[in-house]
Amino acid sequence: MxxxxxxxxxxxxxxxLHSSTSSSSPSSSSLSSHLKLLGPNxxxxxxxxxPNSSAFxxxxxxxxxxANVINEKxxxxxxxxxxxxxxxRMKETIVKSPGLAIVLVGRxxxxxxxxxxxLKACEEVGITTYVEELPEECTxxxxxxxxxRLNNNPSVNGIIHVDEERIINFxxxxxxxxxxxxxxxxxxxxxxREPLFIPCAPKSCIELLLRSGVEIMxxxxxxxxxxxxxxxxxxxxxxxxxxxxxxxHSFTKNPEQITREADIVIADVGIPNxxxxxxxxxxxVVVDMGTNQVQDPxxxxxxxxxxxxxxxxxxxxxxxTIAMLLSNTLDSxxxxxxxx
Amino acid sequence: MxxxxxxxxxxxxxxxLHSSTSSSSPSSSSLSSHLKLLGPNxxxxxxxxxPNSSAFxxxxxxxxxxANVINEKxxxxxxxxxxxxxxxRMKETIVKSPGLAIVLVGRxxxxxxxxxxxLKACEEVGITTYVEELPEECTxxxxxxxxxRLNNNPSVNGIIHVDEERIINFxxxxxxxxxxxxxxxxxxxxxxREPLFIPCAPKSCIELLLRSGVEIMxxxxxxxxxxxxxxxxxxxxxxxxxxxxxxxHSFTKNPEQITREADIVIADVGIPNxxxxxxxxxxxVVVDMGTNQVQDPxxxxxxxxxxxxxxxxxxxxxxxTIAMLLSNTLDSxxxxxxxx
Numbered sequence: 044m045x046x047x048x049x050x051x052x053x054x055x056x057x058x059x060l061h062s063s064t065s066s067s068s069p070s071s072s073s074l075s076s077h078l079k080l081l082g083p084n085x086x087x088x089x090x091x092x093x094p095n096s097s098a099f100x101x102x103x104x105x106x107x108x109x110a111n112v113i114n115e116k117x118x119x120x121x122x123x124x125x126x127x128x129x130x131x132r133m134k135e136t137i138v139k140s141p142g143l144a145i146v147l148v149g150r151x152x153x154x155x156x157x158x159x160x161x162l163k164a165c166e167e168v169g170i171t172t173y174v175e176e177l178p179e180e181c182t183x184x185x186x187x188x189x190x191x192r193l194n195n196n197p198s199v200n201g202i203i204h205v206d207e208e209r210i211i212n213f214x215x216x217x218x219x220x221x222x223x224x225x226x227x228x229x230x231x232x233x234x235x236r237e238p239l240f241i242p243c244a245p246k247s248c249i250e251l252l253l254r255s256g257v258e259i260m261x262x263x264x265x266x267x268x269x270x271x272x273x274x275x276x277x278x279x280x281x282x283x284x285x286x287x288x289x290x291x292h293s294f295t296k297n298p299e300q301i302t303r304e305a306d307i308v309i310a311d312v313g314i315p316n317x318x319x320x321x322x323x324x325x326x327x328v329v330v331d332m333g334t335n336q337v338q339d340p341x342x343x344x345x346x347x348x349x350x351x352x353x354x355x356x357x358x359x360x361x362x363x364t365i366a367m368l369l370s371n372t373l374d375s376x377x378x379x380x381x382x383x
Numbered sequence: 384m385x386x387x388x389x390x391x392x393x394x395x396x397x398x399x400l401h402s403s404t405s406s407s408s409p410s411s412s413s414l415s416s417h418l419k420l421l422g423p424n425x426x427x428x429x430x431x432x433x434p435n436s437s438a439f440x441x442x443x444x445x446x447x448x449x450a451n452v453i454n455e456k457x458x459x460x461x462x463x464x465x466x467x468x469x470x471x472r473m474k475e476t477i478v479k480s481p482g483l484a485i486v487l488v489g490r491x492x493x494x495x496x497x498x499x500x501x502l503k504a505c506e507e508v509g510i511t512t513y514v515e516e517l518p519e520e521c522t523x524x525x526x527x528x529x530x531x532r533l534n535n536n537p538s539v540n541g542i543i544h545v546d547e548e549r550i551i552n553f554x555x556x557x558x559x560x561x562x563x564x565x566x567x568x569x570x571x572x573x574x575x576r577e578p579l580f581i582p583c584a585p586k587s588c589i590e591l592l593l594r595s596g597v598e599i600m601x602x603x604x605x606x607x608x609x610x611x612x613x614x615x616x617x618x619x620x621x622x623x624x625x626x627x628x629x630x631x632h633s634f635t636k637n638p639e640q641i642t643r644e645a646d647i648v649i650a651d652v653g654i655p656n657x658x659x660x661x662x663x664x665x666x667x668v669v670v671d672m673g674t675n676q677v678q679d680p681x682x683x684x685x686x687x688x689x690x691x692x693x694x695x696x697x698x699x700x701x702x703x704t705i706a707m708l709l710s711n712t713l714d715s716x717x718x719x720x721x722x723x
Contacts, residue, residue: 224569225566225573226565226566226569228572228573229564229565229566229567229568229569229570230565230569231569231572232568232569232571232572232615232616233563233565233568233611234609234611234615235611236611261634261636269622271573271574276572282609282630285634286634287629287631287632288629289630290622290627290629292622294600294625294626295601295627296603296627301627
C-alpha cells in the first residue's frame with residue numbers, strides 16, 4: 044500500500060490552481076469576496092485573482108536592472124475605496140458608522156505619529172475615532188477603567204493602543220482589531236478555528252501577495268524573523284493558506300540556505316539590508332516588512348536583480364497594513380450591527 | 384555596516400551549547416528543573432541534559448543494522464516516578480492531592496480504552512480521578528452544567544474529554560491540562576507569553592528529545608503534518624526552543640527534499656510508513672507520533688538504517704504523552720494549592 048499512499052500525498056501537493064479573471068476593480072462586492080480569501084478557513088482549492096497590472100510598477104536598480112515592485116500604494120488605495128463604499132452603504136442603510144478608539148499612555152513622540160496616520164486614514168473612509176490619553180504614570184486600574192468604558196461603548200467597534208503589555212488583556216476580543224488578543228491568536232494558531240480578527244501586518248502581507256496574483260498554496264514560504272506582531276502570525280497565516288512554511292531566526296545556522304529554496308520570502312528583520320541577492324533564488328517574491336525601529340529595508344538593494352516581485356521599503360507594506368486596520372474595524376462594526 | 388550585522392546574525396546561530404553532567408536519575412528536584420526546560424520562556428542558552436544511557440536501547444532491523452531506539456518506556460517510568468514523589472510530598476505537607484476529571488460523552492469503544500489507560504496512570508502516581516459520563520444525545524446545556532461543576536470543584540485540577548468541539552470552550556483555562564483551550568494555544572503561539580499548559584503530545588516530543596540528549600536550539604526541525612493536537616503545537620514549541628522549524632503537509636510539493644535537510648523529524652502523519660529511509664539524511668533523529676487512527680508507524684522500517692535515534696511505533700510516544708498529562712495535572716494542583 045505504500046506506493047499509492049505516497050503518490051496520493053504527492054499528488055495533493057501538485058494540485059494546480061485556476062486563476063480567476065476578475066477582481067481588478069474594488070467594487071464593494073468584489074472587495075468582500077476578496078477579503079474572504081484572507082480568512083483562515085479556506086477551501087482546499089481556491090481562486091487566485093489575476094495579476095492586476097496596476098498592482099505592479101517597474102523599478103530600476105542602481106545598475107539599470109528592473110524588478111516588479113508591488114505597488115502597495117495602489118493596492119492600499121483600492122482597498123480603502125472599497126471600505127469607504129461599504130461604510131457609505133452602512134450609513135445609508137442603518138444610519139450607523141464604525142468607530143475606532145485609540146488608547147495612548149504617555150506622550151511619546153512615536154505615539155503621536157502612530158495616531159496621526161491612523162486618525163487620518165479613518166477620517167478618509169468614514170470611521171469615527173475616539174482618542175483616550177492617559178499619563179505615563181497612570182495605574183493599571185485607570186487603564187482598566189478607560190478600556191472597560193470603551194469595551195461597553197456600542198459606538199466603539201475597535202480598540203487599539205501602543206502599550207500592548209499594559210492594555211491588551213483588558214480589550215474585549217470582539218474589539219481587538221489589532222488581532223493580538225490571546226483568544227484571537229489562539230484561534231489563528233488552530234486549524235478549524237476562526238479568529239475574530241487577523242493581525243494587520245500579516246493580513247496585509249497575504250493581501251499584497253493575493254492582489255499581486257501570487258499563488259500561496261503549495262509554495263515554499265520562508266519567514267525571516269519571528270516577532271509576535273509580524274513574523275509569527277504571518278507564518279501561521281501562510282500555513283493556513285497551505286504554503287509550506289519555514290521560519291528562520293537568529294538561531295538559524297545557515298539562513299541563506301533556507302531562503303534560497305523559497306518561492307516567497309517574508310522579511311521581518313531587525314537588521315537593515317540583512318537579506319542579500321545571494322540569499323534568494325531567481326524569481327522569488329519578496330515582501331519586506333521593514334525593520335522595526337527604522338524605516339530601512341530588510342532586503343538589500345542588489346536583491347532587486349534577483350526577485351520577481353518585491354515590496355519597497357520605506358513605505359512598503361505600511362499603507363496596506365493601515366488599510367487592514369480599517370478593514371478589521373469595518374468587519375467588527377458589521378458583526379456588532381448585524382449588517383451584511 | 385552590512386558585514387558586521389550579518390556576521391552577528393550568523394554568530395548567534397552558531398552559538399554552541401554546553402552539556403550538563405547531571406539529570407540521569409529522576410529525583411524530585413532534578414525532575415522539576417528538567418520540566419522547567421519544557422516551558423516556553425527559555426533562556427537564550429540553556430543546559431541540555433547529557434544523553435542518558437538508559438534512554439536508548441538498540442533495535443535490529445530486518446537486515447541486522449541497528450539504530451538507537453529512544454527508550455520511551457524507561458523515560459516515561461522515570462517521569463512518573465518523579466511525579467509520584469512530588470505527590471507524596473504534597474500529601475505529607477498539605478494533606479492534599481491532585482484531581483483529574485474525565486468527561487465522556489456517549490459510549491464509544493475508543494473512549495473506554497482512552498479512560499482506562501489514563502485512570503490507571505493517575506492511580507499509580509496518586510492522582511484522584513473523577514469520571515463524568517453523559518449520553519451521546521445530551522444537550523449543550525447538560526455538558527455546560529457538568530463542566531461548570533467541575534470548573535468550580537476545588538478538588539479537580541484538570542479536566543479532559545474526548546469530544547473536543549462540544550466541551551473545550553467550557554473548560555476553565557486554569558484546568559485545561561490538555562492545553563487545547565484557545566487561551567493556552569494563543570499564549571503558546573506568542574513569544575513572551577506563557578501558556579498555563581502545553582499540550583501533552585508536543586510536550587512529550589520535546590521531553591523525549593531533551594531526555595535523550597538531543598540538542599534542539601539552532602537545529603533544523605521538520606514537522607510532517609499539522610494536526611491541531613500534535614503537528615501544529617509541536618511546531619510552535621520547537622520554535623520556542625529555538626529550532627529552525629519547517630512544517631510539511633499534504634500540499635507540500637516535494638516533502639522528501641525538506642525532510643532530507645532535517646536534523647530532527649517529527650512525524651505526525653495519517654499515512655502508515657509515509658516517511659522512508661530516502662526521506663532522511665544519515666543521523667537524523669526521528670520522533671514518530673504514529674498515525675491517528677491505527678497503531679501503525681508513520682516511519683518506514685527501512686528508516687532504522689538511516690536515523691541516529693528513533694521512537695518506535697506502536698507504543699512510541701504514548702507513555703510519555705500520558706506522563707505529560709500527569710505532569711500538567713500536578714502543575715495545576717501546585718498552582719491551585721500554592722504548593723511549591
